[in-house]
Amino acid sequence: MRLLSTRAQLVIALAALLILVSAFALGKLWMQQKMDPSNSATSSTHQEPHSIATPSQQPEASPIESANNIPTEHTDIVVIGSELEGLYLARAAADEGLKVKILDPRTAFGGQILQSQMLFLDETRDDHGKLLVQGRAKELFDGFRNAKIRKLTEFQTYMNKLIKDIPLESGIDINEVEQTNTPDNLHKITSIIYTDQQREKKKITASYYVDNSDYAALISRLNAKRLPGLEAFYGQKNIEYMSAGMMMKFKHVDWKKFNMVFNQLKQEEKTKQFGGGYVNDSFAIGLSGMTKSYHPSNDRVFLRGLNAVHQRDGEVLINALLVYTVDPSNPASIQEAVTLGNKETPLILNHFRKALPGWEHAELGELPSYPYIREYNHYEMDYVLKPSDLLSGGMFWDNVSIGGYPLDLQGTSANKWGIEMGRPDKYGMPLRSFLLKNYDNVIAAGKNVGSSAIAYGSTRIQPNTSLAAESIGIILGQLRGKQRLRDVQPEEMAKLQQYIADRYHIKLTGITGMNKISGWNEEEIRKLDSGEITYPNYVHKRKKTAHPK
Template identity: 25%
Template sequence: MSKKQLFMVAAVLVFVLGACAGWFYFKGKAETPAPAAGPAGRELKQVVSVEQLQDKYDVIVVGTDPEGISAAVSAARNGAKTLLIENRQREILGGLMTVGWLNSIDMNWDRTSKPLPGQEQDYFNKGIFREWYKKTEGHSFDVTTAANAFYDLVSKESNIDLYMSAQDVKPIVSEGSAKAVEGITVTKADGSTQDILAKSVIDATQDADIAAAAGVEFTMGREDIGDPNSRMAVTAIFRLKNMDDKAWKLIADRLNGDGDSNTGVSKMSAWGYGKEMSGYLPLDNERTKMRGLNIGRQRDGTILINALHIFNIDGLDPESREEGLELARQEIPNVVEYLKQYKEFENAELDAIAPELYVRETRHMVGLYRLSIIDLLENRDQWDRIAFGSYPADIQRTSPSDDGAIVVHPMKYAVPFRSIVPQDVDGLLVVGRSASYDTLAHGSARVIPTGMAEGQAAGAAAKLAKEHGVTFREMAASKPLIEELQKRLNEQGMELEPYTLEPQPYMKHKNYAGLKAAVYMGLAYGSYGNQAFDLDRASNAQRMVNQMNGARRMFPKQLPGDPYTALKGVEEPAKKPLSLQQACLTIAEAAGLETTREQAINDLLNKSIITQATVDLVADPEQLTDGEAFMLLKDTIESLTDVQL
């Protein structure tokens, strides 16, 4: 064969291989091959616990969700004798992903780079997460594969003692000059108790139960934006059987043909059906609501569906969680009957409901640094970075009347080590969704890859703190120690280099400072790609009142008045252009000032509630834009509170 012929054959092979690999790409739209099915290679490995617990370990990790597995493996590989312990009566590793059946990973895709043709988009947070990820089918996986992959990571580490049978775990807390966690008290399977001491305890429970019991400070749900009784809906994931290759092809055909950029299908997952599910009428329309379907394919011919929102469930209360599961048991059979009207689901049968609810939000720790939504908005780096995020700040519904929101879609932000360190308790690190994030930032940072990166950092930090005889709070203040931690993590597969990104287009707008204020208070949403940040959109009188009411929710003492009073005599305020005079009257009413429509501007200026510089930015006093209204809002908040944005 000539060199020319060889070259042509090679070129054809490259093309074919690239085409075959293309269906792995996370935004795939083409018809997709079936996953390997059948029982071969799918047997669930039995998880074996140690028979005897030692009285002392270097590191104790509580919780066998992915973050805990990563923390334990990291600590063990760094030379620490480690106890990984579970108290939720689980039989397999992986927690939410394998017991709650959340089988699609919210990935931190690296949108600062472009993939090669046919290749998966690169992602942030490698290390132990990548080791596990490569053992699975990808960003949507078979739960048995995932559970076995987690166990494979743990069982290969001789430095890990795994104990799955604890009935209860409580922290041992010293009350000296500085409060510190010194170990745990375990109620074992036989009902006996044992005190186990450790140099470091890593709380990887979903709700930071150990930290809370140790007296660490938290906010609850959306408390930090003035809505303490509200939190995101929980979900019960359910499994359908009789979903064969033909049904999957029909799903792919529907989603590929509906023209919606937010729908799609890949080898193991599909997402869409928003229009179809909008017609579903819940049996209990005050407690449940369906959204579009997130579908995860399994290797045994079943599918998992993440779509049912359940409201007013306290994720910290076992009885409330059981109530959520009971609501799901009542609602989901009705959902399945509704789905049968579509040909792809006509043979579907309900197989089971996940044993654990998908609880999105409970506690938010108050750590040394509280990750804010502005960190995401500005794609900020941190000097003590231990993880990265880029997943959209996805705030799911908080009630049936709420549509949820994508607050911001960051390109890349860093999670600092300080965000896993409690403010006032030593000997303890908190990793996962209950770490130190504001509620809006938590919408992005709560995802599994970020938590596993935190877990890996926590495991390495525990060994480093012991070597240098320092507390975690002392380590968090030491740049040399943090640099050493980052060096070790990079050597162990992480990529934690500093970065600088070009400011996003919205950051270059003259009214960007106002947008920051609105985003900070949850009053402006960017949606996917931040396309909804339109600072030049014409505002209206009703919108200004709504925004001031949102600000009042967060700062009720500083804004004691009723902004609705400003709409007196205004017909159809949602269609009424927002004038500077009307905007200032709305602010004055919210602030509780006695003024008139004509005097409001001068009164606010005289009291320094708004600034002349902001007034001078207004291009047309008879028609303010959203950006100009946000600037007035910013002035108001900064003048009346101690918040500086």
């Protein structure tokens, strides 16, 4: 009996050991699956983070870490990125009583304005010269025009006012976007897990998520459809965006002499010496004959006509130096653009010293550490604006902005000077062009506007998308989570637009834009939208055909 008992005990012990080993293996497998977002039904994205300013290596998660012990915060709106346009949405929503937080993938605040130092502002006006800039942006654009906001510190002061009391975390990396589906089969973001600048992992939930970056830092991680870009228009095989810009800053310029000597010349002399353009006490525009005579040291850089502003005290800022084939989502490509641009700027200064009066003693100012990004991928929104919408002066029941500006396609390596595809009078921009298609709670801001690559030449301009963002922020504040943005009906939208007009003096309705394609047939409009028709040339040819001499 003792022997039998010993054997039984041995069998029982071995069985217990096998059970323990199996449990340990199953537990380890379960933990690995839990820690791997690609195995989660609520997560459709797991990519290496696009940290543009200072890419960093992500530490691997500890085996004992789980989503349950990540610090979690809830807010009404999360804004990804600190570009100017989306800050208007953040400010408006906060003023309406919503809780807003800004998470910036860049290590420094201010995007195109402060980091790229793109301090030359393009106003929007209609065909009669009437200013179209409305909302909070008007203070900035008026200040720029009147020489009160020209220098970097003055822009910093203005932008700091926009984010006053709004929490901001810079230098974050998005690790994971958790998603679910709504009853009506829309995707919905439930949370974002990110790593902060101190390399601590955090989680944030919100009612709405806004992509306010210049490289679709959030939208590019989602199940979003990329629309054809300029490569389709130019017949290129590879994706290429509008050229990036490297801002050039100079000091010790005798602007008074520059202005006086230029304007003493007769028009034919201006054309012969500078290629035309104009100079006044604040701005120098064009002078493309002078810039054409400059020969770049590298095929990837190009000096186009000037957009120059006198910042006061002999300091001048110029938007004219282009860098081609820059990928805004690639940190190495960004750094390469900075190197190319800043290497070329001293050579351009030598050219200006010889070619421009008053520039004989000019010196280099501060060189920027980040390029001005004009364009990245275009993603499908609930409504995608087309050239025909703009040139027809189209207005929408859900207008959130009144836009204007030529369809200005800046150069690419395939067409270094770029091309203008038409000049609208003014046009509406609907709320639907800022709502990501098939997503319940994702809003596009700024450069992420829902627009074809050709229409984007106009829609991208800051006053257009700044006003849209501000209007959307106000609407979110009025809805207060009781209703989804995309469920707002025309009669409700009319009340919201009236509130915006009464409270914020922003006019979004009762506006008529000139229809510059009146009488065009469906085939002509199709060709206009596809880029087969270049409006400035075609409309002239069309008029001649209709009224032969």
